[in-house]
Amino acid sequence: MKAIRLKMVWRTLLYGGLLLLLMGAGPSRHADRQIPRISKSINVFSVDLLKQWVQEGNAPSNAILSPQSVFHGLAMSYIASGGDTRKELAKAFHFPDDNRQLLQDLSDLRGQLHASVKSKRVDLSVANSLWLDETYADFRKDYVKTVREAFGASLYRVKFQQREKASRDINEWISRMTRGKIPKGVSPKDFQSRNELGIVDEPVLVSVNAVYFKADWANRFDKDSTGKRTFHVDEETTTQALTMHQSAVLLYAENEKVKCLEIPYMDADYSMFLVLPKKILSVRNMVKMVGAEMIERLKRAAVPHEVDILFPKFEMTCHVRVKDVLSKMGVKAVFNKSQADLEGMVAKSSEGFRVYINEIYHDAWIDVHEEGTEAAAATSTIHYGCSAPPKPMHAEFHADHPFLFLIVHNESRSILFAGWVSDPRELF
Secondary structure, three states: OEEEEEOOEEEEEEEOOEOOOOOOOOOHHHOOOOOOHHHHHHHHHHHHHHHHHHHOOOOOOEEEEOHHHHHHHHHHHHOOOOHHHHHHHHHHHOOOOOHHHHHHHHHHHHHHHHHOOOOOOEEEEEEEEEEEOOOOOOEOHHHHHHHHHHOOOEEEEOOOOOHHHHHHHHHHHHHHHOOOOOOOOOOHHHHOOOOEOOEOOOEEEEEEEEEEEEEEEOOOOOHHHOEEEEEEOOOOOEEEEEEEEEEEEEEEEEOOOEEEEEEEEHHHOEEEEEEEEOOOOOHHHHHHHOOHHHHHHHHHHOEEEEEEEEEEOEEEEEEEEHHHHHHHOOOOHHHOOOOOOOHHHEOHHHOOEEEEEOOOEEEEEEEEOOOEEEEEEEEEEEEEOOOOOOOOEEEEEEOOOOEEEEEEEOOOOEEEEEEEEOOHHHOO
């Protein structure tokens, strides 16, 4: 049996973000609207991904991911899958069984995201590309056409044997789509041959998803108010964190366990959400406690409060071997060269070849500051084979211990980025 190795390398960049809307709509102004099914899938997957990651025991003290990018990236493989491969991907990502429904929902979502860019105060783009090497595999024309049309993907013909040139061309595209924030997504070593006796194991396809986001806060933090304040890493450890401060009328909710706050960006199309446990918790216990149902209830209960905010200013990078996390989430067959079923990618003339995923990497960068947020994400899939309210109540939201964060598109209620901060000593 000849084999074509499919290797996925994900690179994600984020500059600014917070976490609340795992199941839903930005502020309560959207609470009466039904969340789109594609956003439900992405948001539930976001929660599942974070929870599984921290259960691995090797999750970093501070983290940032783009579930949106991961979701789009693997959707380009899912539409070509069958058998157990398809079942496992559908269960983990909450993909619908009907490809046409998935493709239409993703197309509608990207349309909503791009339509939200009304001024230079918000910059958002979601881009896809497909890089094909047909030296060993004859790709199905309907698959290539679907990815080009449904995902709006740009198509490039390459020779992965020219490893330096192929990686340079892909990285230039990634850098361009992410405004230079992700300079590298792949490397020449990703395209090395792994041939064995009687087996062709070569790179044949790279699919890339790039997400870029930049926006100013609707109410900026005053730089003169930024200063070092105590941050409780755990019940016994404290450190000094560069912390921003402001008082503003914002949507806020709490229950017996957590406080939730929405900080909108200019034009109110996007928001940053924070979830702050009332007790000092480890990352694992924090993520385990905060589920999608809790967040949905808090989102619906959120009302305007005059909030005194203390929030760390931070910048971080993050690298995740997503294959390991997805494997623990039940995605196994697609990584197995003898079991993977991605036959929808190759034509009958390529009979005897099996496409599988060899590896998945996810890299992210985030910087939260007084003016706003900039974010970008690139997922490279290398196939080897919110009326004037009454006087608001007062609340304090002092993020002086571990917290979760998200960046959400309010119209679609879809998560773009998610993560946590638990140790400012490792930031910047």
